[in-house]
Structures are given as C-alpha cells and as structure tokens.
Amino acid sequence: MLIVIDRYIFEVKHNILSISKTTSINFDKQNTITKPVYTHLGGYEDEVSFEAVILLEDMAEFAGFEELVKLGKPLDISTFDLADDRRIFITKLTQSVANFVKTQRNGVTYYTKKLQISGYLIGRAN
Secondary structure, eight states: OOEEETTEEEOGGGOOOOEEEEEEEEEEEEOOSSSOEEEEEEEEEEEEEEEEEEEGGGGGGGTTHHHHHHTTOOEEEEBTBTSTTEEEEEEEEEEEEEEEEEOTTTOOEEEEEEEEEEEEEEEEOO
8 A cells, every 4th residue: 555545545456656755845936026034824735736647447446535535525645754644635636648559469458547636745644
C-alpha cells in the first residue's frame, strides 16, 4: 500500500511513480515604488499530488471514486510520512485513458486509465 484515500487503496501495481508534497508559507506581497514588501500572514498550506496508471483489470477497485470526489468533502488519507493520518480536500481529479491495444493472436487487451489527483492537506483524521 502506498496511498489510502477513504476506502480506496493505491498500490505499487497502480504504477505510482512519485508522490509530491508542497508546503506554501502564507505571505502577502505589496508592490511599492522602490521594492516589494513581503508580510508573513502566518500559517502555511500543504498540498499533495500523485499520478496512478491503472490497468483495465484493476479498474473495478476504483468504481465510485469520482463520485466521492465530487461530494467535495475532506477524505481520510495516509501515505508514508507525507500525509500520515491526515485529511485531504481533493481540488483536482484528472482522468485520461490510453494504450488501446488488442491482438488477434492471443487475445491480449491492454488498456489503462490515468488518475492525477491533487489536493490540500487539512487537519488530522478523526
């Protein structure tokens, strides 16, 4: 298991190349005639993102995931020490399909669905 969001488990077999976490410090920039002035507003934001490539045979594991994201509610997430026991507010879910191959000789079908997920980490899970 690499990433768990709510009841959905993203594993090594889902071709996750990397997981990124970005921490942004809240600053306000005021442009002046001589030079910009930066004011620290306090606090910070953590954003996490990753991409998974799911094979046709594994797609049933993610049935209902898009509908869950559309609810716009924070979801439990756990992924190593980057977001252990936190909640994620998914702000973007991009889906694309690719690799359409079917051979006549041995009947192999190769089809993938790519999920790109990013969102803000918020408080601890309850």
